Amino acid sequence: MAKQANLAAGSAYKLRFDSDEQRQMAEAIDELCRRHASPDAVAGWDAEGRYPAEAMRALAEAGWAGLPVPEQHGGSGGSMMDLVVVLRALGRHSLALAQAYYSLWVLGAEAFSRLGDERQQAEWMPRIVAGEALVAFALTEPGAGSDAAALRTAARSSDGGFVVDGQKVFITGAAVADVIVTAVRTQPAGDNPRQGISLLLIDPRAEGVTVRPLSKLGLKALDLCEVFLEDVRVPERDVLGPLDEGWSALRPGLAGERLLLAAICVGATANVLELALEHAGARETFGRPLGHNQLILDKLVEMRLALEAGDLLACRAAVAVDDGRPADVDASLAKLHATREYVTATREGVQIFGGYGYTNEYPVARHYRDAKYLEIGGGASEIQKLIVGRSMGLGA
Numbered sequence: 266m267a268k269q270a271n272l273a274a275g276s277a278y279k280l281r282f283d284s285d286e287q288r289q290m291a292e293a294i295d296e297l298c299r300r301h302a303s304p305d306a307v308a309g310w311d312a313e314g315r316y317p318a319e320a321m322r323a324l325a326e327a328g329w330a331g332l333p334v335p336e337q338h339g340g341s342g343g344s345m346m347d348l349v350v351v352l353r354a355l356g357r358h359s360l361a362l363a364q365a366y367y368s369l370w371v372l373g374a375e376a377f378s379r380l381g382d383e384r385q386q387a388e389w390m391p392r393i394v395a396g397e398a399l400v401a402f403a404l405t406e407p408g409a410g411s412d413a414a415a416l417r418t419a420a421r422s423s424d425g426g427f428v429v430d431g432q433k434v435f436i437t438g439a440a441v442a443d444v445i446v447t448a449v450r451t452q453p454a455g456d457n458p459r460q461g462i463s464l465l466l467i468d469p470r471a472e473g474v475t476v477r478p479l480s481k482l483g484l485k486a487l488d489l490c491e492v493f494l495e496d497v498r499v500p501e502r503d504v505l506g507p508l509d510e511g512w513s514a515l516r517p518g519l520a521g522e523r524l525l526l527a528a529i530c531v532g533a534t535a536n537v538l539e540l541a542l543e544h545a546g547a548r549e550t551f552g553r554p555l556g557h558n559q560l561i562l563d564k565l566v567e568m569r570l571a572l573e574a575g576d577l578l579a580c581r582a583a584v585a586v587d588d589g590r591p592a593d594v595d596a597s598l599a600k601l602h603a604t605r606e607y608v609t610a611t612r613e614g615v616q617i618f619g620g621y622g623y624t625n626e627y628p629v630a631r632h633y634r635d636a637k638y639l640e641i642g643g644g645a646s647e648i649q650k651l652i653v654g655r656s657m658g659l660g661a
Contacts, residue, residue: 325396356532373400
């Protein structure tokens with residue numbers, strides 16, 4: 266049986282809520298996860314590399330899939346701060362579940378509501394609300410790395426549509442998705458490689474599409490895939506957003522992505538702190554609790570400090586988005602800090618657990634394997650530093 270701390274936060278740390286309603290939202294997620302994402306269930310997903318389908322269904326049945334969908338499309342139209350609260354709560358129970366909720370529902374809802382035409386919105390938005398559609402995004406390519414605009418996957422015009430050839434890599438959820446929003450080049454790269462990019466809706470079951478899950482270090486319950494595209498036919502009606510302006514269409518969503526990934530890390534770091542606190546209080550060394558050792562206490566206090574700072578940064582960025590103010594720099598600061606401190610917390614957590622922390626009997630080992638992904642996905646830490654540096658008048 267998986268070893269897990271009692272998830273009553275108590276006074277171990279203090280996270281931000283803007284209203285009693287948001288606090289109740291977090292409590293509702295906690296209750297749902299106790300039933301559908303228990304410590305044993307989460308450990309099982311990880312050990313078996315199994316997508317948390319039952320927990321995702323439970324979230325949809327409780328109405329949470331509709332939170333990022335605007336009210337005019339049948340959703341509840343949650344604010345960015347609402348999404349921070351929910352993803353933070355999910356991250357506290359399961360990083361994989363939180364990442365699946367974000368990558369396959371939140372991202373899709375944002376893209377279709379902002380870029381979709383009436384037909385696309387009518388087709389996909391109700392399915393997202395019902396939890397019946399999973400939407401993956403395919404942007405990154407081999408050799409392109411963080412320079413996403415340098416993509417080579419090409420779509421040539423043919424018979425009133427497009428024929429697509431190319432390859433994508435590190436695509437979250439592609440193996441379970443119902444549609445993949447795919448960035449392709451519809452015009453040759455000129456002086457500005459960010460021009461001539463379009464977004465196409467590609468059925469992962471279509472002829473010519475091959476999806477290959479990658480074996481990876483952590484986040485075992487959610488696939489990360491290569492996607493091969495060979496003579497894949499896409500009708501013109503499946504262009505999402507303006508043709509040849511896909512990069513400009515993607516940019517407005519980047520701040521939201523970064524701050525919400527930060528929120529997931531805040532929740533996961535909270536769990537690491539809870540696990541470490543419980544162990545430090547229960548484990549005795551040299552005749553007294555481990556946590557009474559000043560060196561261990563230092564680690565725990567540093568965890569709390571980093572956790573609460575990351576939460577405040579994510580919330581500040583969310584409030585800016587909700588107020589309609591620019592949030593790119595705030596979001597990058599939040600992601601840079603929260604992802605880095607989650608990695609640090611897992612390392613210190615394993616140290617506090619000692620030998621036990623190195624075994625998969627304790628969830629701190631899973632956190633240690635999972636955490637690194639967040640420093641890379643959604644824009645690597647180095648990219649966030651470039652964004653912040655440029656805002657300070659530094660860098661190219």
